[in-house]
Amino acid sequence: MPRGDLAPKISLAGVGKTFVTRDREVEALQPIDLAILDHEFVALVGPSGCGKSTILNLIAGLLQPSGGVVSYDGMAVSELNRQVGYMTQKDTLLPWRTAADNIRIALELKCRAVPRAEAAARVAQMIDLVGLTGFERHYPAELSGGMRKRVALARTLIYEPETLLMDEPFGALDAQLKLLMLDQLQELTRQRRMTVVFVTHDLGEAITLADRVVVFSARPGRIRTVRSVDLPRPRDVFRIRFTEDFSHLHEALWDELQDEVARGTDV
């Protein structure tokens, strides 16, 4: 069972999304219902183009649904949702700022007004956390894809938003680094009691981190199955994949996912 039994932090009620292109309509997301509780870690998995990213955009208020209601803390999301930190799949680092300056940007805003010295200390701590020591003064163009992802992660985590939306944050990382990052993410989100919606195509990653895994069908996206992950926390991200419980879950979920991946257009 998911943690807590409160009213949902985020709820999608009958939410669908249709994109209108020049000459036709594309249904990205069929009407779905999904409730995410406070402090819950939910992973969304599914084949490419199944509308997972659309869901994050809807929760962030960057898109409005074609039907249904997205609500956050019981209020309909009708404009940008500033309660969430959003790490998009696309690289949105500011190219004219160094890694350290990119990470610091949220702390510079008036709504937080973090004193300079404290901001510097927190930036240094984040840089250490994501393993970018020595690259503070590099511009995004000078960093590899994986490094840029880590800068984006640090930039989102540093201001500790109460809800974290992440769209395949670790796709570009090598296997060892990915595990280190998963470990840090689990640690931080537990410490700060964040609510997390995590989009990934890596089932193992989803099971390792999440309280619940939501499997989506191929386009047009709809929820195929939802599974609770009852593995005890804190989880050992380096070894959990060798436990029996993990394999059972992985197998069960993979059966669901497999059909959809086969039906997905780009696999």
Place this chain on the structure above:
Amino acid sequence: MTRRFDPIVLWQIAVGVLLLAGWEAVGRLSGGAWTSRPTLIAAKLAVWLHGTLYIHVATTLTEVVTGLLAGATLGVLAGLLLGRAPIAAGILRPIVVAFYSVPLVALAPLFIMFFGLDMLPKIVLVTLVVFFLLFFNTFAGASSVDQDLIAQVELMGSTRREMFQKVVAPACMAWIIGGIKTALPYALVAATTGEMLAARRGLGFLLSDAASQFDMTSLYAALFILMLLGLAVSEMAAWGERHMLRWRHAAG
């Protein structure tokens, strides 16, 4: 960066010397009524250097710099604001385009009537020329800022003003600097043209004064000074660009 000596520089100097020698020869053989001669021009420049050259250069430079500052400030502000306000931009567009369609130096006589013979009409002319170039460049930059960058910073809780300061303005920096680079030679043209029409000082005045007296040596000398000024101005622009847009060259 250390620059090693390049042998091509020797050849460039050689070609330059050869051209000057040719000019000198033609001048001496033909009597030099129309061509003058580099040695005469050099002598003239030496005389000017000890005399009134300073005041003319200072006048032209003051007009260029003042007009540049005023025009760039106004152009950038207008470009940033209208670039992020598509409806207002749509309304004002025909007016701006109509104004810009007038060859701007053709307004010089009007400004001289309005503002007299001193620096003011030239400053107004330079301001106008620079304003339009900077406005169009900044506008293009501001209206093409990556929407995802803006959304990202807005989600972090930025005010509209902070979003301008931290995303729109820096994103437009390359466009603004490009605009200033383009505007510099135009600013010099505008100031000199204004001076040629009616002035008591300035390099344009020096030029038209020499021409009216058929003083070819002074004419060439004044052109030479303008050339140096033009070179200095574009070198400064290139230097500024390298330093302000370091992140752009970072990958290279």
